[in-house]
Amino acid sequence: MPAMLTDVFRGHPIHLPHSHHQPDFTSLRELPDSYSWTPKDDILFAAAAAPSPPTAVDETIPFIDLDHPDAANQIGHACRTWGAFQIANHGVPLRLLQDIEFLTGSLFGLPVQRKLKAARSETGVSGYGVARIASFFNKQMWSEGFTITGSPLNDFRKLWPQLHLNYCDIVEEYEERMKKLASKLMWLALSSLGVSEEDVQWASLNSDSNWAQAALQLNHYPVCPQPDRAMGLAAHTDSTLLTILYQNNTAGLQVFRDDLGWVTVPPVPGSLVVNVGDLFHILSNGLFKSVLHRARVNQTRARLSVAFLWGPQSDIKISPVPKLVSPVDTPLYRSVTWTEYLQTKATHFNKALSMIRNHKEE
Ligand SMILES: C=C1C[C@]23C[C@@]1(O)CC[C@H]2[C@@]12CCC[C@@](C)(C(=O)O1)[C@H]2[C@@H]3C(=O)O
Ligand SMILES: O=C(O)CCC(=O)C(=O)O
Ligand SMILES: [Fe+2]
Numbered sequence: 001m002p003a004m005l006t007d008v009f010r011g012h013p014i015h016l017p018h019s020h021h022q023p024d025f026t027s028l029r030e031l032p033d034s035y036s037w038t039p040k041d042d043i044l045f046a047a048a049a050a051p052s053p054p055t056a057v058d059e060t061i062p063f064i065d066l067d068h069p070d071a072a073n074q075i076g077h078a079c080r081t082w083g084a085f086q087i088a089n090h091g092v093p094l095r096l097l098q099d100i101e102f103l104t105g106s107l108f109g110l111p112v113q114r115k116l117k118a119a120r121s122e123t124g125v126s127g128y129g130v131a132r133i134a135s136f137f138n139k140q141m142w143s144e145g146f147t148i149t150g151s152p153l154n155d156f157r158k159l160w161p162q163l164h165l166n167y168c169d170i171v172e173e174y175e176e177r178m179k180k181l182a183s184k185l186m187w188l189a190l191s192s193l194g195v196s197e198e199d200v201q202w203a204s205l206n207s208d209s210n211w212a213q214a215a216l217q218l219n220h221y222p223v224c225p226q227p228d229r230a231m232g233l234a235a236h237t238d239s240t241l242l243t244i245l246y247q248n249n250t251a252g253l254q255v256f257r258d259d260l261g262w263v264t265v266p267p268v269p270g271s272l273v274v275n276v277g278d279l280f281h282i283l284s285n286g287l288f289k290s291v292l293h294r295a296r297v298n299q300t301r302a303r304l305s306v307a308f309l310w311g312p313q314s315d316i317k318i319s320p321v322p323k324l325v326s327p328v329d330t331p332l333y334r335s336v337t338w339t340e341y342l343q344t345k346a347t348h349f350n351k352a353l354s355m356i357r358n359h360k361e362e
Contacts (some may be wrong), residue, residue, distance in 0.1 A: 005149040006125050009338050012235075012346040013122040014135050021351075025142070025222035032079075034140050036229045041139045044235050044292075049262045060263050061085050061255060063271070071105050075185065076192025079284075083276040084255050085293030086268060087185075092177045094270055099170045101248055104304045106167075108148055108220035110159060118146075118155040125149045125215065132238050136349045142230040142297045148216040154318050158318050161288060175214060177306040183212065185274060191322075193287060200283075202316050212241075214310045221252060221295060221303040232303070234296035239338070240277030240309045241318075247249055247273065250303040256292040278353055279341065280312055282333045285320035290353070311338040330358050 014273050039045045062078040064071055067089040078085035091134040106114070120127030128146050135216040148155075156164035190200070197204035203211055232252055247253055247267050254262040265273055281290040297303065312318060319335030334356050336344075 005148075005213055005338075005342075008314075008342045009125060009132075009346060010123050012343055014346075015122075016130070016135055022351040023143075024305065025224075029225055030115065031224070031226040031229055035142055035225070036145055037136055037139050037231045038229075039135060041219055042231065042234055044256065044262075045231070048142050059260060061265055061273070063088065065089050066091075070207075072188040072192045075189045079189050079192075079276050079280070079288040081289070082255065082257065083281075083289035084273065084293070086265065086271045086273050088271050090181055090272055092181060092272065094176060097246055097270065100174050100246065100306050101304060102165050103170050103221070104146075104218045104306055107218060108144060108304070109160060114159060115144075115146075117158040118173040126152070131155065131217075132346070133234060133235055133349065135233055138243055139231065140228075141233055143219055143221045143295065144233045145220070146218040147283070149214075156338055158222070167324050171216065174306075175216060175308070178244055178310070179212060179214065181272075182214075182244055182308065182310040185244075186280070186347050189280075189288065190284075193284065193321075193324060195321050195323055202312070203240070211313055211316060212310060213313050214308055217307040217309060219295070219303075219305045219307065221297045223302050224297040226297060227297045227299050232297040235292050236350065237292055237353075238277040238309060239342050240275075240308075240311045241280045241283065242310050243275040244308040244310070245275065245276055246275040246306040248304040250298070250301045252258070252295045252297060252303045253305070254294055254296060256294075262294075277309075277311070277338075278345075279318050279338060281353065282318055282336065282356070283321060285324040286332045287324060316341040330360070333357055 005029050031147060052219055061082045061084045062074060063086045064074045074088050112362055115128045118128045121128040125281060126147050126149050130141065130143050148171060153168055156167050160167060171341045219233065224230045235256065239314055244283065249267050249269055251264055253273065255263040256272055257264055274289050275293060276288045278290045315336055317335040317337055318329040336356050341352065344355055
């Protein structure tokens, strides 16, 4: 049995530079110093868009209708240029999106003491706590999270002694739908590069995606007294093949483009955001860009998001598709399993990709 996502951080306990306790966000009228970010705490904190012509002001990630006959090429283009896009006609029922949003709101609305009953351990993946990347920053993020890997039954029983089974059903249905959608999106994106199932042996063995696994990350960004100085979730790329993100009707997600700076992804009710993760960047031999993104907060509305983080089972080695590597070149990256990559990231954070890059012989 290959190691599961649940075990990846056994040897990589999280060490937070600040107090481990979640504050009671609702009682704070002023941003405590430990939550006040400056460019010193994150070099890209204030990276504004470069002065640009007026037409570029509203530029944001592409919005793609999956029923459009040219959807595959549009997805491929978005993966190469932005590393992110939004989708409509994705087939996930609106009712299910509303259910997962309700579940998320209800979870974070519980009293802190109850949430802490399901606190994530230092070496664990699942449960309530701050994002794992918190250990790489001196300042704290204005958010709380809940990660689900495998069955949420044990944790949910602690959170909702009465209603946990209903909530487990919602998570199960959501993950089922997301798995199918993620696999569809991956093949659409690869087909735009002329890559088909025969070219990716490990993925084509099983058409029902039994080679994949996922984590669900629920995020809550409470209303913030001084949003300009706060950071909801600091800039990062996801380690996944693909991440499918649902955001409630409150802006906050931003993606980074070298030429544009931070660009806001406007919430479009009923649509989903798709991010290219580091493993897809590796698989595509660097053609698809894993998108640097972050979440900002605001003064009037709490924000919720649900990220479906999707990648291969832990025994699968990901390496650049041979078809995408020129015969005279070496592949850009060495092969790596998701577990190995997550462990590299747990130590080296945003340098993880460069750690597994093949460097040209001089
Ligand atoms: C599968 C995973 C991806 C993730 C680490 C994790 O084991 C579970 C949580 C995921 C998450 C969600 C918030 C942002 C992120 C960088 C983090 O700290 O935890 C991602 C991780 C990732 O993609 O590397
Ligand atoms: O809340 C968001 O919009 C981003 C969340 C995110 O990036 C993540 O959970 O990995
Ligand atoms: Fe993310």
